[in-house]
Amino acid sequence: xxxxxxxxxxxEIRGLKVEGRTGEEWRPIIKGVDLTLRRxxxxxxxxxxxxxxxxxxxAAMGFRRDGCRFAGGTVHxxxxxxxxxxxxxxxxxxxxxxxxxxQSAAASFNPAYRLMTQHTEFPVLRGVMSRAEAEADAVELYxxxxxxxxxxxxxxxxxxxxxxxxxxxxxxxxxxCRPELIIFDEPTTALDVTTQLExxxxxxxxxxxxxxxxxxxxxxxxxxxxxxxxxxxxxxxxTVEEAPTRxxxxxxxxxxxKSLWAVRSFRAPEKTGAGAPLVEVRQxxxxxxxxxxxxxxxxxxxxxxxxxxxxxxxxxxxxxxRAIMGLLPPVSGHVRLSGKELxxxxxxxSREELRQTQVIYQMADTxxxxxxxxxEIIGRPIEFYLGADRRTRDAKVRxxxxxxxxxxxxxxxRYPSELSGGQKQRIGIARALAAEPRFIICDEVTSALDQxxxxxxxxxxxxxxxxxxxxxxxxxxxxxxxxxxxxDVVVMRNGEVVAAGTKEQxxxxxxxxxxxxxxxxxxxxDPDWLTRRRPPAxxxxx
Amino acid sequence: xxxxxxxxxxxxxLGLLTVLAVSxxxxxxxxxxxxDAAQEILGQAATPESLAALRLQLGLDQPAWLRYLHxxxxxxxxxxxxxxxxxxxxxxxxxxxxANTLFLAGLAAIIAVPVALVxxxxxxxxxxxxxxxxxxxxxxxxxSFPEFFVAYILILFLSVNLGIFPSISNISPxxxxxxxxxxxxxxxxxxxxxxxxxxxxxxxxxxxxxxxLPYIEMARLKGATPRRAVVVHALPNAVAPIVTVVAxxxxxxxxxxxxxxxxxxxxxxxxxxxxxxxxxxxxVVQAVxxxxxxxxxxxxxxxDVVAIISDPRLMHPR
Numbered sequence: 001x002x003x004x005x006x007x008x009x010x011x012e013i014r015g016l017k018v019e020g021r022t023g024e025e026w027r028p029i030i031k032g033v034d035l036t037l038r039r040x041x042x043x044x045x046x047x048x049x050x051x052x053x054x055x056x057x058x059a060a061m062g063f064r065r066d067g068c069r070f071a072g073g074t075v076h077x078x079x080x081x082x083x084x085x086x087x088x089x090x091x092x093x094x095x096x097x098x099x100x101x102x103q104s105a106a107a108s109f110n111p112a113y114r115l116m117t118q119h120t121e122f123p124v125l126r127g128v129m130s131r132a133e134a135e136a137d138a139v140e141l142y143x144x145x146x147x148x149x150x151x152x153x154x155x156x157x158x159x160x161x162x163x164x165x166x167x168x169x170x171x172x173x174x175x176x177c178r179p180e181l182i183i184f185d186e187p188t189t190a191l192d193v194t195t196q197l198e199x200x201x202x203x204x205x206x207x208x209x210x211x212x213x214x215x216x217x218x219x220x221x222x223x224x225x226x227x228x229x230x231x232x233x234x235x236x237x238x239t240v241e242e243a244p245t246r247x248x249x250x251x252x253x254x255x256x257x258k259s260l261w262a263v264r265s266f267r268a269p270e271k272t273g274a275g276a277p278l279v280e281v282r283q284x285x286x287x288x289x290x291x292x293x294x295x296x297x298x299x300x301x302x303x304x305x306x307x308x309x310x311x312x313x314x315x316x317x318x319x320x321x322r323a324i325m326g327l328l329p330p331v332s333g334h335v336r337l338s339g340k341e342l343x344x345x346x347x348x349x350s351r352e353e354l355r356q357t358q359v360i361y362q363m364a365d366t367x368x369x370x371x372x373x374x375x376e377i378i379g380r381p382i383e384f385y386l387g388a389d390r391r392t393r394d395a396k397v398r399x400x401x402x403x404x405x406x407x408x409x410x411x412x413x414r415y416p417s418e419l420s421g422g423q424k425q426r427i428g429i430a431r432a433l434a435a436e437p438r439f440i441i442c443d444e445v446t447s448a449l450d451q452x453x454x455x456x457x458x459x460x461x462x463x464x465x466x467x468x469x470x471x472x473x474x475x476x477x478x479x480x481x482x483x484x485x486x487x488d489v490v491v492m493r494n495g496e497v498v499a500a501g502t503k504e505q506x507x508x509x510x511x512x513x514x515x516x517x518x519x520x521x522x523x524x525x526d527p528d529w530l531t532r533r534r535p536p537a538x539x540x541x542x
Numbered sequence: 543x544x545x546x547x548x549x550x551x552x553x554x555x556l557g558l559l560t561v562l563a564v565s566x567x568x569x570x571x572x573x574x575x576x577x578d579a580a581q582e583i584l585g586q587a588a589t590p591e592s593l594a595a596l597r598l599q600l601g602l603d604q605p606a607w608l609r610y611l612h613x614x615x616x617x618x619x620x621x622x623x624x625x626x627x628x629x630x631x632x633x634x635x636x637x638x639x640x641a642n643t644l645f646l647a648g649l650a651a652i653i654a655v656p657v658a659l660v661x662x663x664x665x666x667x668x669x670x671x672x673x674x675x676x677x678x679x680x681x682x683x684x685x686s687f688p689e690f691f692v693a694y695i696l697i698l699f700l701s702v703n704l705g706i707f708p709s710i711s712n713i714s715p716x717x718x719x720x721x722x723x724x725x726x727x728x729x730x731x732x733x734x735x736x737x738x739x740x741x742x743x744x745x746x747x748x749x750x751x752x753x754x755l756p757y758i759e760m761a762r763l764k765g766a767t768p769r770r771a772v773v774v775h776a777l778p779n780a781v782a783p784i785v786t787v788v789a790x791x792x793x794x795x796x797x798x799x800x801x802x803x804x805x806x807x808x809x810x811x812x813x814x815x816x817x818x819x820x821x822x823x824x825x826v827v828q829a830v831x832x833x834x835x836x837x838x839x840x841x842x843x844x845x846d847v848v849a850i851i852s853d854p855r856l857m858h859p860r
Binding site: 058061093100102 | 756757760775854858
C-alpha cells in the first residue's frame, strides 16, 4: 500500500478555500488546504467537529453543501478540475469514479427502496453493467463485506437491517461501479465498539483488495491509525500536520496533535473507602409492552462514588435509568433511596423524592428549551423544588454558572443556540445541580462531544462530585470514559448485568468473557492492532 | 397483508362509530330548528286540530329519541324517508343528484390533482426561484378569492364575453357524456382553482421538507440529477402527507360544492341541500348531510390505507 503505481496523483487539492454563509456573511470553513492522494492510497483526515474535515472530504468530490461556496484554490481529480467544472461533469464522476460513504448509513439509505434497488441504481444508470449483472455483483460485494445472508440481505428494506450491516452495505454500494476514490465520512462513529471492529476490517479488506484510494474522515485517532497510510490533522480549516501514519503516531510534531494524543490520559482521583449505597436497585425487571428489557437487575449506587453502567446500544442501560426515575415503572422489584423504597411511578413520588434524583442528558441540544434564556432554564428547578424567591433564585443561578465555569454576567441572558456544544452540556449539568440533588444520572453526557471538550466535562463532574458529595450513575458505551471517571462498573448486555464490581475488579483479569470482548474491541493507537485482532466470530451481528 | 386487512376493518368500524355520532349531531341540530314538518306542510292552512292530526300521522308526537331510532333504523334498511316537499322517496331524490355531484367532483379532481402535483413537484425542484414564487403567488391568489367570485369571473369571461361555455350547467339524466363534460367544465374549473392551491402547496412543502435529509444528499453524492433526487428519491417518501391532503380536498369537492352548484344551477347534491333547507324539507336535509359525511369518512380512510401501503416500514416489519 501507498506505493505509486502511477506517478501522477489521483487527487490534487491546492490552496482550497471553502466558505459557508451565516446570514449575510460568508465565513471561511476551509482556509487554503493542500492535499495530494496517489492511486490506491488511504489518507486519514482527523480533527474535531468544525475543523472542516467533512467539507474537505466532500470538496474532493467537487461537492459543496447548500449555503457553501468554493472561494479559491483548485481540486484536480485525475486531471479534471472540479471546483469550476459543470454540474454534468461533476455528476458524471460520482458513483462511477468517486463514491461516498456517509456517517449514518441508517439515515443515508432511502427508506422507500430495498437495498438492492439502491445498490444497482447507478451501475445500471451509468451503463457499467446490466441490472442482472449488477445484482449478482452486489451479492458478491455483500459477501466480501462479510454481511450475513449475502444472497438475501439486498432484498430487505433499510429499516430491516441493523446499523453495522447498513454501514457495510453502504460501503458495498460505494464499490458498485469500482470507483478509483471513495470518501469515507466517519463511517463507524455511530456504531458500538464490537460492531465498529467488524465494519473496520470489512472496509479495510475491500479497499485493499480493489486497490481503491480513499479519504477516511474521523475524529478517532485509534481508528484512523488502523485505516490510513498517511494522516492529516485539521484544525479550524487549516492543516496542522501531515505525515505517514507510523511516523505521526510515534512522534507527533505539533502541540495540537500532541494534545489529541494525550487527551485520554485524564483519571479521576481514587476514592477512599466504599460508601454505603445511596440508591439501590433491587431485583428490578421491566418491559416495553410485553417485550422484557430488564431482567432481575440488582445494582447498588454507593454514596459519593461514580458507578459506570457500560454496554452496547440495546443493552438496557438507559432503560435502567428510566426505571430508577420512575418513567418506566418496573414490572417487579423496586428502587430504594437512602434505604427507603421509592414508589414505582414518578407520578406517585413526592417532590422531595424527585428532587434528589436528577438527570443530565446526552443531547444537550434537544434537552434545553431553545426559547428560554439560560437564567430561566437553570432558575426553573430552583423555583420548583426549593421554592426560592426571585432574588435567592438569581443569586443561586449566578453561583451555579460560576460553578460550571461560565461567567454569569455574560451567559445568564443568552439562549442555548448561542452556546457551543460543550457549553450547552455545562448548562445541562447546572440545571441538574440546581435542584440540589444527591444522585445524578449522566446519560452518555460526553458521547456527542469532541474529546478535548469531553475531557473538560469529565473534570468538571469530578470536581463537583468532590465538592458536593454527589453520587453518579454514569451511562456510557465508551471504555476510555469508564477508565477515566468510574469507581464502580456495571456491565450490561441484553437487559442483564453480566459483571459488576469496582473498576479494578471488572476491568482487570480474570474478565467476564463479554467484558473481555468489549475491552478487546476498542481500537488501540497501534497501526497493527486491527491486523492482529481478528473480528469476533461470536460477536453480536451488527 | 393480513395486518392491512385488519387495519382497514378496524378503521371501518371506527368510521361507522363516527357516522353514528354525526347522525346524532345532524338529527339534534335539525330538531332544534324552530317549527316542524307539520307546520311547514300545512303552512297557512294550519289549525291546531289539523296540526295535531298531521303530527300524529307523521309520528312527530313521539319523543325525539324514538324518532331518531326510527330514522336510523329506516336508513340501515335503505329507507331515508319521504320528502315533505314533494312526497318522493328521499333515496331516489338523492341518488340522481349524488351521481351528478360525483361526476362534477370527479371531473374537477381529474383536472386539479395532476395539475397540482406537477406544479408542486416543479415548485420543489425550482424552489426559491422566480418560477416557485410566481406559482405560489398565483395559487395563493386563486385560493384567496371566494369561490362564488371566481365562478362569476369565469362566467363573465368565458360565457358572457367569449360565449365558449354555458353559464348554466343544464344537466338531465338524458344528457350525453361529452355534452355533460362540456356543460360541467366551468363549475369544475371553479372548484379546481380552489383545490389546486392546497394540494400544490402541500406537495411542495412535503418534498422540500425531505430535501435536507441525508438520503437525498446521498442521492446527489451518487450522482443523481436534481430532478431524479426529487422525483425518484424524495417523492415516494412524501406520499403519506400528499395523499392525506388530496383526500381532504376530494372530500371538499363533494361537500363543498354547495356554492358552486348554486351559482351554476348545477343539479347536484349541494343544490338539493340548499333547496331543501329553504323548503324545510328536513328528511332530505338530514339524508344529504349524512351522505356527505360518509364521503368524508371514506375518503380519509382511503388516504390512511394508501399512506400505510406507501410506507415499507409498515408493510414490511422487521
